[in-house]
Amino acid sequence: MVSPDRLEQLLENIRAFVRERDWDQYHDPKNLTMAVASEAGELSAVLRWVHNDEADERAKSTHRGALEAEVADVAICLLMLCDRVGIDLVRAAHAKLERNREKYPVERVRGKADTPSA
Amino acid sequence: MVSPDRLEQLLENIRAFVRERDWDQYHDPKNLTMAVASEAGELSAVLRWVHNDEADERAKSTHRGALEAEVADVAICLLMLCDRVGIDLVRAAHAKLERNREKYPVERVRGKADTPSA
Amino acid sequence: MVSPDRLEQLLENIRAFVRERDWDQYHDPKNLTMAVASEAGELSAVLRWVHNDEADERAKSTHRGALEAEVADVAICLLMLCDRVGIDLVRAAHAKLERNREKYPVERVRGKADTPSA
Amino acid sequence: MVSPDRLEQLLENIRAFVRERDWDQYHDPKNLTMAVASEAGELSAVLRWVHNDEADERAKSTHRGALEAEVADVAICLLMLCDRVGIDLVRAAHAKLERNREKYPVERVRGKADTPSA
Numbered sequence: 001m002v003s004p005d006r007l008e009q010l011l012e013n014i015r016a017f018v019r020e021r022d023w024d025q026y027h028d029p030k031n032l033t034m035a036v037a038s039e040a041g042e043l044s045a046v047l048r049w050v051h052n053d054e055a056d057e058r059a060k061s062t063h064r065g066a067l068e069a070e071v072a073d074v075a076i077c078l079l080m081l082c083d084r085v086g087i088d089l090v091r092a093a094h095a096k097l098e099r100n101r102e103k104y105p106v107e108r109v110r111g112k113a114d115t116p117s118a
Numbered sequence: 119m120v121s122p123d124r125l126e127q128l129l130e131n132i133r134a135f136v137r138e139r140d141w142d143q144y145h146d147p148k149n150l151t152m153a154v155a156s157e158a159g160e161l162s163a164v165l166r167w168v169h170n171d172e173a174d175e176r177a178k179s180t181h182r183g184a185l186e187a188e189v190a191d192v193a194i195c196l197l198m199l200c201d202r203v204g205i206d207l208v209r210a211a212h213a214k215l216e217r218n219r220e221k222y223p224v225e226r227v228r229g230k231a232d233t234p235s236a
Numbered sequence: 237m238v239s240p241d242r243l244e245q246l247l248e249n250i251r252a253f254v255r256e257r258d259w260d261q262y263h264d265p266k267n268l269t270m271a272v273a274s275e276a277g278e279l280s281a282v283l284r285w286v287h288n289d290e291a292d293e294r295a296k297s298t299h300r301g302a303l304e305a306e307v308a309d310v311a312i313c314l315l316m317l318c319d320r321v322g323i324d325l326v327r328a329a330h331a332k333l334e335r336n337r338e339k340y341p342v343e344r345v346r347g348k349a350d351t352p353s354a
Numbered sequence: 355m356v357s358p359d360r361l362e363q364l365l366e367n368i369r370a371f372v373r374e375r376d377w378d379q380y381h382d383p384k385n386l387t388m389a390v391a392s393e394a395g396e397l398s399a400v401l402r403w404v405h406n407d408e409a410d411e412r413a414k415s416t417h418r419g420a421l422e423a424e425v426a427d428v429a430i431c432l433l434m435l436c437d438r439v440g441i442d443l444v445r446a447a448h449a450k451l452e453r454n455r456e457k458y459p460v461e462r463v464r465g466k467a468d469t470p471s472a
Contacts, residue, residue: 005123029165033164051148069217094131096190155274162391165388170289243360250447329433
């Protein structure tokens with residue numbers, strides 16, 4: 001007997017939450033990408049005034065609750081979007097990692113961050 | 119015997135990708151929230167000029183590949199962030215849905231979208 | 237006698253606001269880009285559930301106050317950032333328009349929106 | 355004789371750029387808020403791997419060109435949005451600063467960054 005996947009269980013919870021509120025009518029892919037952007041903005045707000053050197057410590061203390069709430073909101077909106085358009089997010093992420101392995105070969109990028117082009 | 123969780127397998131793939139490139143040094147929580155915001159921005163770019171009425175159809179045709187790539191990037195950065203600070207994203211999302219159920223009771227919000235306060 | 241530029245007057249107001257609160261210590265360019273992302277996210281929230289066909293009307297009625305507040309926040313953070321690093325925003329925008337004129341020649345893009353590459 | 359305002363001149367340049375390409379049809383307020391979010395995401399990308407302690411220096415050297423280009427894009431989209439819905443951005447920013455002066459009184463916030471609520 002297979003135990004249900006954790007992500008699938010979360011999707012079921014999200015679908016029920018939306019269905020109870022009859023919010024599907026607002027959840028076309030365009031609106032949901034805006035929701036993701038909006039929640040990612042709230043996530044940015046949490047650590048915007050925190051110095052890099054303090055970020056790990058703050059993420060485990062004073063800013064913990066806010067971080068948990070905001071990563072959750074981003075994930076919920078992202079999963080709503082994937083569910084709406086039929087994307088398997090885990091499979092898409094594996095596929096993207098493969099493309100990134102080609103785009104950023106170890107011998108060229110090891111230990112170096114991307115520098116933007118002007 | 120329990121089969122490994124799909125999300126846990128994805129996390130293992132992400133950790134290997136980062137370790138191979140020695141990029142952990144850049145991945146403090148502050149930088150990773152910026153990465154999430156940046157990828158959410160790229161996701162917004164995909165559908166910005168697409169009309170609501172065409173969004174579902176486009177998400178399955180001309181804009182499919184770009185959507186898959188961008189939701190994947192958001193998910194990868196979000197999981198890196200959660201892994202760094204020790205947040206179980208699925209558990210955090212369930213907890214947030216419970217809070218949202220209290221914040222948006224069915225009898226008050228059914229069928230109605232949020233209106234912003236000025 | 238030259239009347240002072242409107243944008244310069246706004247910058248003076250912003251500088252005074254920050255100086256009164258001794259907030260310059262938090263306003264390095266990295267933190268301010270996060271502030272811009274955060275405010276752009278709040279701006280996204282305003283119209284996320286509004287249909288394209290209603291956006292113009294709503295922007296002038298129910299959602300007016302929220303829109304004004306959020307575009308203002310984005311502008312304030314953007315000007316703080318430019319002031320910190322010595323960028324003349326108006327000059328930079330003219331320069332970018334010139335580059336965009338080359339990147340998007342009229343004969344190729346007239347009437348057509350960008351389509352994302354996958 | 356009054357010399358034309360710098361911001362008004364920039365608006366004229368933006369309007370001409372859009373008119374030449376017949377892009378007004380895509381520029382309803384919803385699409386333009388997505389464009390702002392998308393450009394703010396690109397701005398976030400510029401400094402995401404740069405440490406706070408190096409941000410001022412990098413913003414004037416290696417990352418200068420990218421920063422100029424991205425703040426310009428945010429400003430252009432923001433001005434397009436304001437122009438579309440009839441918001442005077444400078445006036446809106448002054449008004450928001452007045453509200454922020456009430457929301458963040460000097461005696462309470464001096465020298466202290468906002469901490470997020472959980």
